[in-house]
Amino acid sequence: xxxxxxGDRRPRVGPDVYVDESAVVIGDVDLQDRSSVWPGAVLxxxxxxxxxxxxxxxxxxxxxxxxxxxxxxxxxxxxxSHGARLHGCQVGSECLIGIGAILLDGVTLGExxxxxxxxxxxxxxxxxxxxxxxxxxxxxxxxTSQADQKWLxxxxxxxxxxxxxxxxxxxxxxx
Numbered sequence: 331x332x333x334x335x336x337g338d339r340r341p342r343v344g345p346d347v348y349v350d351e352s353a354v355v356i357g358d359v360d361l362q363d364r365s366s367v368w369p370g371a372v373l374x375x376x377x378x379x380x381x382x383x384x385x386x387x388x389x390x391x392x393x394x395x396x397x398x399x400x401x402x403x404x405x406x407x408x409x410x411s412h413g414a415r416l417h418g419c420q421v422g423s424e425c426l427i428g429i430g431a432i433l434l435d436g437v438t439l440g441e442x443x444x445x446x447x448x449x450x451x452x453x454x455x456x457x458x459x460x461x462x463x464x465x466x467x468x469x470x471x472x473x474t475s476q477a478d479q480k481w482l483x484x485x486x487x488x489x490x491x492x493x494x495x496x497x498x499x500x501x502x503x504x505x
Contacts, residue, residue, distance in 0.1 A: 336376035344384075348493035351500070353388075358396070362386075362406075366493040375402070383408060383423060387489045392416075400435050407486055411447070419451075422459065426482050439463075444474055 333341045333349070336357035348366040349355060355367060357375035362384045367373065370391040373380055378396040382388060383406035392414045396402040400418025404410060408421055411429045419433040422441030427433065429447040437451045440459030445451065450466035457463055461470040462478070 339376060339379075346494075348497050350496070364490060366489060368392075378402075378418075385486060385490070386410070387486065387493075389414070397435070405441060407482070409482065409485060409489070424479065424482060426478075442474055442479060444478055 332354045334356045339358035341355045341359045343361045344363040346364045347361045350367060350369045352369045353367040353371045355373045358379040359373050359375045360381045362382060364385045365382045366387045368388065368390045371388045373388065373394045375396040377398040378401045380394060380396045380402040382404050385406055386404050386408040388394065388410045389412045391412055392410050394402050394416040397418050402416055402418060403420045405421055405423030405425065407423055408425045410416065410427045413430045414427045415432045418435035419437035421427065421439045422443065424442045425439055426444045428445055428449065431445045431447060431449045433451045434453045436454040439445065439457045440461060442459055443457055443461045443463065445468060446464040449464055449468040451468045455468065457470065460474045462472045462474050463469065464471050
């Protein structure tokens with residue numbers, strides 16, 4: 331794993347956190363308990379702070395940046411999917427950000443929400459809790475369902491198991 335300071339800003343890594351060796355975590359990033367950062371992801375907080383909540387997963391090739399005056403906060407039990415881009419925004423707990431989705435400065439996403447793959451939330455967008463968002467610009471198309479939340483919990487459990495397996499393998503020096 332690559333953890334880098336940026337001046338006096340240093341990453342903090344909680345217990346049972348998995349950070350892939352090809353991921354890059356720079357600056358004031360707080361990776362809380364049981365969170366994970368997967369291959370090729372970049373988390374950059376050299377100008378402001380970033381928090382990745384307990385049990386949340388930042389998937390492969392995602393990019394998160396906290397520009398000056400715009401922290402990035404991801405709540406507990408979230409998935410930030412492959413290739414997603416988060417820039418100076420806030421994501422409530424138990425949310426799914428779909429593959430390639432983009433959330434820009436000042437976006438606030440309410441808890442238990444889903445942003446569909448490829449969607450774009452422009453600067454300042456406010457999405458209420460339990461919303462399913464699609465499109466560019468993203469619009470609420472329905473409320474999230476119990477099935478959406480069940481799927482998220484199952485995916486997070488699978489990712490926790492996989493992260494534990496990868497961590498054990500790395501600790502044993504295995505390929």
